[in-house]
Amino acid sequence: MAAKSDSLAPHFADLEQQHEAATLGMWIFLATELMFFGGLFTAYTVYRHRYPEEFAAASTRLNLVFGGVNTVVLLTSSLTMALAVYAARVGRRDWLISCLGLTGLLGAAFLVIKGFEYHGDYADNLVPGLAFVESEWPKPAGVKLFLLLYYLMTGVHALHLIIGIVLMSVLAALARRGRYSSEYYAPVEVGGLYWHFVDVIWIFLLPLLYMVGVR
Amino acid sequence: MSTVVAEPTLPEQAARPVHYLNAHYGVRSWLLTTDHKRIAILYLVSITLMFFLGGAAISVVRLQLMTPRNDLVAADTYNKLFTMHGIIMVFFFLIPAVPAVLGNFCMPMMLGAKDLAFPRINLLSWYLYILGAAVTLTAILIGGVDTGWTFYTPYSTARSNTNVIPAALGILIAGFSSILTGLNFIVTTHRMRAPGQTWFRLPLFVWSMYATSIIMLLGTPVLAITLTLLAVERSLGIGIFDPALGGDPLLFQHLFWFYSHPAVYIMILPGMGVVSEIVPCFSRKNIYGYRFIAFSSVAIAVLGFLVWGHHMFIAGQSVYAAMVFSLLSFLVAIPSGIKVFNWTATLYKGSISYETPMLYAFGFIGLFTMGGLTGIMLATLAVDAHVHDTYFVIAHFHFIMVGGMVMAYLGGIHFWWPKITGRLYPEWWGRLSALLIFAGFILTFLPQFVVGYLGMPRRYYQYAPEFQVLNVMSTAGASILGAGYLLPLCYLLWSLAYGKDAGPNPWQATGLEWQTPSPPPTENFEVTPEVVQEPYQYSAEVTHGG
Numbered sequence: 181m182a183a184k185s186d187s188l189a190p191h192f193a194d195l196e197q198q199h200e201a202a203t204l205g206m207w208i209f210l211a212t213e214l215m216f217f218g219g220l221f222t223a224y225t226v227y228r229h230r231y232p233e234e235f236a237a238a239s240t241r242l243n244l245v246f247g248g249v250n251t252v253v254l255l256t257s258s259l260t261m262a263l264a265v266y267a268a269r270v271g272r273r274d275w276l277i278s279c280l281g282l283t284g285l286l287g288a289a290f291l292v293i294k295g296f297e298y299h300g301d302y303a304d305n306l307v308p309g310l311a312f313v314e315s316e317w318p319k320p321a322g323v324k325l326f327l328l329l330y331y332l333m334t335g336v337h338a339l340h341l342i343i344g345i346v347l348m349s350v351l352a353a354l355a356r357r358g359r360y361s362s363e364y365y366a367p368v369e370v371g372g373l374y375w376h377f378v379d380v381i382w383i384f385l386l387p388l389l390y391m392v393g394v395r
Numbered sequence: 396m397s398t399v400v401a402e403p404t405l406p407e408q409a410a411r412p413v414h415y416l417n418a419h420y421g422v423r424s425w426l427l428t429t430d431h432k433r434i435a436i437l438y439l440v441s442i443t444l445m446f447f448l449g450g451a452a453i454s455v456v457r458l459q460l461m462t463p464r465n466d467l468v469a470a471d472t473y474n475k476l477f478t479m480h481g482i483i484m485v486f487f488f489l490i491p492a493v494p495a496v497l498g499n500f501c502m503p504m505m506l507g508a509k510d511l512a513f514p515r516i517n518l519l520s521w522y523l524y525i526l527g528a529a530v531t532l533t534a535i536l537i538g539g540v541d542t543g544w545t546f547y548t549p550y551s552t553a554r555s556n557t558n559v560i561p562a563a564l565g566i567l568i569a570g571f572s573s574i575l576t577g578l579n580f581i582v583t584t585h586r587m588r589a590p591g592q593t594w595f596r597l598p599l600f601v602w603s604m605y606a607t608s609i610i611m612l613l614g615t616p617v618l619a620i621t622l623t624l625l626a627v628e629r630s631l632g633i634g635i636f637d638p639a640l641g642g643d644p645l646l647f648q649h650l651f652w653f654y655s656h657p658a659v660y661i662m663i664l665p666g667m668g669v670v671s672e673i674v675p676c677f678s679r680k681n682i683y684g685y686r687f688i689a690f691s692s693v694a695i696a697v698l699g700f701l702v703w704g705h706h707m708f709i710a711g712q713s714v715y716a717a718m719v720f721s722l723l724s725f726l727v728a729i730p731s732g733i734k735v736f737n738w739t740a741t742l743y744k745g746s747i748s749y750e751t752p753m754l755y756a757f758g759f760i761g762l763f764t765m766g767g768l769t770g771i772m773l774a775t776l777a778v779d780a781h782v783h784d785t786y787f788v789i790a791h792f793h794f795i796m797v798g799g800m801v802m803a804y805l806g807g808i809h810f811w812w813p814k815i816t817g818r819l820y821p822e823w824w825g826r827l828s829a830l831l832i833f834a835g836f837i838l839t840f841l842p843q844f845v846v847g848y849l850g851m852p853r854r855y856y857q858y859a860p861e862f863q864v865l866n867v868m869s870t871a872g873a874s875i876l877g878a879g880y881l882l883p884l885c886y887l888l889w890s891l892a893y894g895k896d897a898g899p900n901p902w903q904a905t906g907l908e909w910q911t912p913s914p915p916p917t918e919n920f921e922v923t924p925e926v927v928q929e930p931y932q933y934s935a936e937v938t939h940g941g
Contacts, residue, residue, distance in 0.1 A: 191509040191587075193923075201512040201586040208578050212616045219620030219650055223635060226646055308633050321634070321641030328633045332624075 187364040195364055202366040206373045213340075217381055220336065224329050224388060231322025236393030238317075238326040241306060246297035247390045250290050251382065257286035258379045265372045268355075271362035277355050280368075283375065284348035287341050294338060307331075330389050337385060340378045347371050414817070414914040429514035430917055435500035436815075437521050442488050442496065443884070445528060449483035450877065452476045457873040463860045473856035474541035475557070481544030482535075486566050487528050489800055490658060493665030494576055494611075495524070497807045498604045500815060502580060504908035504915065505598045507589025507924045512582040516575050523572035531565030534558040543854065545655070546622070548636035548647040552629040560629055563622040570615045573661075577611030580604050589907075591926035595689075598906050598930040599682065602689040603668025606696040610657045610664075613700070618654035621647065648710055652703035660699040663763070663795055664692055666803030667734055670756045673810055674738050676904045677753035678745025681931040684737040691730035698727050708779045717776055724774035731767050735760060750902070751825030755806030758833045762798025766791060769844065784854075787847030790840045798836055805832070805883060812887065813901045817913045818894030824886040831879035838872025905932040 192198040228235045264279035305311045308324040317323045351371050354360065360368060415432045425433060456476050459467045468476065499517070503510055511517050534540060540562045542551040551559050584597070584605050624635050625647070634640020636647040675682045682688065704712060704720030738760055747753070769791040772778050782788060805828075812820050842865040847853075851862045858866070900909040907930070911920050 189514075191514065197586060201582050204585060205513060205578055205582045208581055208612060212574050212578070212612050215613050216616035216620050219617045219624070222650065223624065223646060226643065230643070231641075309631055324633055325635070325641055328627070328631075328635065332627065 187359070199364075199366040199369075202370050203373070206370040210373065210377045213377060217333075217336070220329065220333050221384075221388075224333070227322070227325050227329070228392070231319070231325065234317070234319050234322025235326045238306075238323045238330075239390060239392035240395050241304065242330065242390050243297050243300055244390050244395070246293055246300070247386055250293050250297075251386055253286055253290050253293065254379050254382050257283050257290070258376055260286065261372050261375045265365075265369050268360050268365035268368040269362060273355060273358065273360070276360065276368070277352055280348050280352040280355060284345045284352065287345045287348065287375075291338060291341060291345075294334065333385055333389065337378065337381055340381070344371075344375050344378055347374065412912060413916065414912065415917045416817075416914050418917050427518075429510070429518055431499050431503050431511050431514065431517060432815075432915065432917075432919075434517050434521055435496050438491060438495040438499060438524070441521075441525060441528065442492055445483050445487040446880075447884075448532075449480050449488060450880065452480040452483070454873065454877060456480065457870045459856060460858070460866045461870050463858050463863050463866075465857070468856070470856050471541060472539075474543075474854070475535075475539035477854060478540050478543050479535050482531060482540070482562060482566065484796075485544055485658070485662075486569055487524075487531070489662040489796055490573055491524060491569075491576070492662075492800070492804050493669060493807060494573075494580070494604060494607055494661075495521075497669065497804075497811060498580065498600075498607075498665065499576075501811060501908050502601055502604055503583065503587065504911065504919050505601050505906060505930075506583065506587055507592050507907055507920065507926060508583065508587035509918050509920075509923075511579045512587055513579050517579055520572040520575035520579070523575070524569055527565045527567070527569030527572060529565070530568060531562050534561035534565060545651060546625060547651075548625065548628070548642075548644050549638065552625060553637050553639070560626050563626055567619050567622050570619050573611045574615045577608035577615075580608040581612070584608075589924050589926055592907075593926075595686065596926055596929050597689075599671035599685065599688050599692075600668035603664045603671070603692045606692040607661050607664045607668075609693075609696045610661050610699060614654040614657040614661070617650060618658075621650040621654070624650075645707070645711060648707050649703070652706045653700075656703040656706060657696075657699040659792070659795065660695050662800045664695060666759060666763075666800040667692065669803040669807035669810070670738060670759050671734075672904075672906065673752045673756040673806055674741050675931050675933055676810075676902050677750055677756075678742050678747045679933045680741055680745040681929075681933050682737070683740035683743075684733070685929070685931070687733050688737050691733045694730040695727065698723065698730070702727060702774075705774050705779070708776055709783050721774050721776050725771060728767065728771055731763075735764055735767075749826070750809075751820070751822060751829055752806045752810035754826055754829035754833075755802050755809065758829065758836075759799055759802040759806065762794050762802060762833075762836065766794030766799055769794065782847055784852055785847035786843040786851050786853055789853050790843035790847060793840050793843075798840070802832070805829075808883070808887075810902070811908075812890070813897030814908060814913045814915070816891060816894070817897050818890045819897045819901060820883075820890045820894060821886050824882060828879055828882040828886075831875060831882065835872050835875030835877075835879050839869050839876055840872070842866070842868040842872075906930050 188195055188198060192201070260279045260282045264276055264283060267273075267275035267279055301307060302311050305313045305316065306327055308327050312320075312324070312327075314320045348371065351368055354367070415430055419428075425437065428434060428437075453476070455468060456473065459465050459473060499511075535558075538558050540555075540557045540559055542555050542557070542559060546559065546563065584601060588597075627633070628635045628637060628640075628642070632640070634642035636642045636644050638644060671682060671688055702720055702724045704716055705724045708717050708721075738756075769787070773782065773788065773791055809820060809825055812818070846862050846865040846869075849862065851858055897913050899912050902909070907924060907926070908915075910924065
């Protein structure tokens with residue numbers, strides 16, 4: 181049994197039990213997240229099946245350069261996240277702080293690029309209800325559905341990323357105060373699971389949204 | 396008296412045991428508690444309030460239906476009243492009732508744990524429940540909702556001019572509360588068991604909580620995204636579900652029932668868990684077919700996810716899909732039947748006594764069986780085409796939800812009341828309440844099977860005159876039912892002050908939660924227990940109360 185410490189909550193027998201509970205809790209939470217996104221993916225599948233041409237036409241208008249660069253940014257952030265967990269496990273506090281900070285910064289960079297992309301979409305009349313020219317499309321109903329799903333899916337993803345960035349800031353701040361050690365780093369590992377999940381969602385969004393039609 | 400004598404109560408006070416109720420005092424100690432037992436009490440108070448609010452709404456509905464052309468309330472108000480009843484009862488009473496109150500209180504003790512794995516998340520889930528309830532109740536108070544608890548599109552997005560979005564938002568928030576409860580229960584069952592507490596030594600109540608949690612975790616997020624999509628369509632006017640905008644209303648029904656049918660099992664599985672604890676205790680026999688009951692809970696949870704289409708037989712889904720959904724719905728009868736037969740086999744040659752919890756459990760078994768069998772009728776395609784959207788459906792699911800679930804909930808409340816409060820409730824009044832509720836229930840809902848089969852549709856505020864006799868019977872029954880529900884509220888509160896001291900184990904029950912004082916200390920057990928045997932160790936030789 182590990183030694184009792186400040187990091188151990190009183191209702192756990194030891195740190196190992198606490199660590200296992202935390203990681204299992206996050207895995208289960210991610211399962212619920214998957215079901216949450218699953219509803220959106222279902223709606224996407226149904227309407228892509230119903231409006232294949234409209235989906236292809238609208239998809240080719242999205243900015244693949246921004247989407248591609250963002251994919252690289254996000255994958256890099258997964259690397260720094262994995263390094264942060266490793267640094268925590270081997271007890272290197274300086275590495276841990278900089279990797280957590282870098283992960284958060286890359287997430288923020290993704291959001292900035294996404295912001296420019298949304299602005300470009302707006303300028304290109306791709307926002308139904310705000311900037312959209314019906315006469316531009318032969319069948320606008322399916323196009324509007326695609327665009328709505330695009331904003332919903334990327335928007336919900338961005339919301340998760342914002343939560344992730346806050347999480348990274350808190351973890352980095354606590355790491356600076358020396359809260360984590362090679363015995364106790366469950367929050368870092370749990371934060372990492374969450375971060376990777378948000379990245380994996382993006383990996384699915386990229387082809388589904390940007391690569392439907394032939395460019 | 397002129398001389399000052401030593402405080403005579405002092406030695407007595409020193410001897411008085413410290414338990415979770417008297418360990419701390421004050422509002423703060425309750426609102427900021429992380430003790431699963433205190434959070435259970437918080438839930439108990441809040442869901443009781445919601446239960447009586449939902450009951451009040453339906454009382455007006457039943458009064459309206461006394462005569463065929465009543466004008467007690469206008470058509471609009473009538474729609475808002477049954478919607479209020481449905482939303483409150485489903486999302487704010489039935490779903491949290493047993494898990495959040497009895498599950499929260501008993502499960503950690505049954506595992507031999509000090510608390511749930513995440514005590515602060517447990518408290519957060521109560522606050523989310525309260526926030527969700529507040530938002531939904533506000534939506535109801537400032538004008539109401541008239542869509543029915545199912546929020547079918549495009550009525551809810553394009554037609555209804557009531558507070559659909561705030562009501563849906565409240566339900567979404569409360570949904571996160573049940574996700575967090577489910578997450579806590581699963582992690583707790585996996586990681587917090589006491590030494591020696593193997594999976595097959597878990598009480599069946601824990602198995603049913605585990606199965607319920609699986610549904611909460613995998614179903615509720617789908618409801619969350621569905622309600623979000625509904626709110627987007629309603630506020631932005633871009634069609635996801637409205638056919639006039641290129642959307643598909645059937646998609647809404649698929650997504651909605653993907654959660655809301657499994658949610659029926661969120662409501663009934665915990666009730667089955669409660670009955671599995673009560674029946675062996677009051678028949679002094681070990682539960683028959685432990686593993687069958689345990690695995691049938693999991694089977695119901697899994698099958699429950701594959702039957703949602705039986706709500707849409709006449710909604711326009713493909714007839715082949717309907718046939719598959721019909722077949723899968725029949726299969727749910729197998730694990731349900733296994734449970735009923737095993738409870739009955741447990742009773743066989745048992746030394747049965749008729750305390751209040753057992754009366755409620757008997758009520759559950761009988762009424763649930765009727766609800767289940769009529770469910771098989773409804774899962775039959777041709778029969779459903781006839782009785783769809785009639786009072787037959789209303790009667791069917793009230794047999795499951797009220798005859799089953801509410802009976803089991805009240806049985807569980809009576810069973811664990813001595814453990815929760817340390818006091819005994821008055822047995823005679825308890826038995827009276829169980830009988831009143833049973834009689835009132837039968838009189839309310841049995842006529843509805845008949846009136847529905849004769850063709851009276853649900854959700855109308857007026858009806859054809861030939862249905863009046865059956866509707867009057869139903870309203871009369873509802874009055875008895877209402878009185879039956881008020882009784883426990885009165886005598887349970889009375890027992891808090893005047894009830895006899897319960898002692899640690901008034902029922903001579905053998906679960907772990909009975910091995911600790913009543914009310915339990917904050918840490919549940921003085922010493923973490925070592926589990927060496929199965930939870931049911933009953934034998935007919937032990938006399939009752941001895």
